[in-house]
Amino acid sequence: MLLVLVVGWGIFSGCRKEEPPLPPGTEVPLPTFLDSSLVLKVNPSGLAPLSALVIVPANRRLQLEMVVPGPPDVEVQQELEGLSSVHIHGLLPGRVNEVALTFTDSLGLVARATLQIPTDPLPEFFPRLEVLQHDAGRSEPGWNLVELSIGGGGTFRFYPFIFDERGQVRWYLNLSQFDGWVGPFKRASDGNWLFAFRNQIYKYDMLGRLVRQWTLEGFGQHHEITELENGRFLIAVSKWGQSTGLDWVIEYNPATLQVERSWDLRQVLDMDRFDFIFGGNDWLHVNSLWPDADGGLVIS
Numbered sequence: 001m002l003l004v005l006v007v008g009w010g011i012f013s014g015c016r017k018e019e020p021p022l023p024p025g026t027e028v029p030l031p032t033f034l035d036s037s038l039v040l041k042v043n044p045s046g047l048a049p050l051s052a053l054v055i056v057p058a059n060r061r062l063q064l065e066m067v068v069p070g071p072p073d074v075e076v077q078q079e080l081e082g083l084s085s086v087h088i089h090g091l092l093p094g095r096v097n098e099v100a101l102t103f104t105d106s107l108g109l110v111a112r113a114t115l116q117i118p119t120d121p122l123p124e125f126f127p128r129l130e131v132l133q134h135d136a137g138r139s140e141p142g143w144n145l146v147e148l149s150i151g152g153g154g155t156f157r158f159y160p161f162i163f164d165e166r167g168q169v170r171w172y173l174n175l176s177q178f179d180g181w182v183g184p185f186k187r188a189s190d191g192n193w194l195f196a197f198r199n200q201i202y203k204y205d206m207l208g209r210l211v212r213q214w215t216l217e218g219f220g221q222h223h224e225i226t227e228l229e230n231g232r233f234l235i236a237v238s239k240w241g242q243s244t245g246l247d248w249v250i251e252y253n254p255a256t257l258q259v260e261r262s263w264d265l266r267q268v269l270d271m272d273r274f275d276f277i278f279g280g281n282d283w284l285h286v287n288s289l290w291p292d293a294d295g296g297l298v299i300s
Helices: 002-014
Strands: 039-042 051-058 063-069 074-080 083-089 096-105 110-118 145-146 149-152 155-158 162-163 169-172 193-197 200-204 209-215 219-227 234-239 249-253 258-264 289-291 296-300
Touching: 039 110, 051 110, 063 083, 083 155, 096 193, 193 219, 200 219, 219 289
Parallel strands: none
Antiparallel strands: 039 051, 051 083, 063 074, 063 096, 096 110, 145 162, 149 155, 162 169, 193 200, 200 209, 219 234, 234 249, 249 258, 289 296
16 A cells, blocks of 8 residues: 555656746846855955955855946956855945845856945045046056055055046055065066065965065065066065175075075176265165066166
């Protein structure tokens, strides 16, 4: 009797009509795509007040379209799978930013969410920006990076920032903890920020998190650091223990932590030809370096 009932139930259930799949474009509740709730972290490092991080515990492969409001808006697309991190940049200061998220799965089903992200106003000492003229047809794509050093009390506070074509600050990094001149501040090939302070080289991400740090043994960096195509760093330095400064150049390998090449410019140029009032120990004061196509250096 039991066997008959089980077989009969199996026949009956096999005849049940399956629900048709939802057509692409159908909106579904966001929890359909997630193992748990979204987690929002505003300025997770404490150094990038106009940035945020969202943790997305996706239970399937998703395509994300994100809009950070402006104007101008910041539009980002990103593929997600499993526990994923989404970086949010370009928030406007001193307001609640409504960031729109649209998730689409492989079947074309859609889920949406809006994040309310509050930000503090800019520090009072930030400059007021006014764009007098902007010709988009003659401008490089993207926004504008400024190395802002606030001097006072015998030291500097460093706040690199990015502003858009309207003159609105859309991102900045508070590096005042270094308590001195920092720089230069450049974009590395991996999208992170590269800069130096004294004999330390740092790489930070857009969220203000430390990615890597290197120590120069026997040298102090100043004014210039450039990433070469081979991944090494070309750095203007002073060599410790000698009577002059700002007159050496090194090629540093961040993978091996070794100085691969060095140039003592005292052996190349006439040290008696200097125009600075600092004295003969600062006879050259290198400011910029450009690697030449033939392996040489252009020095300013």
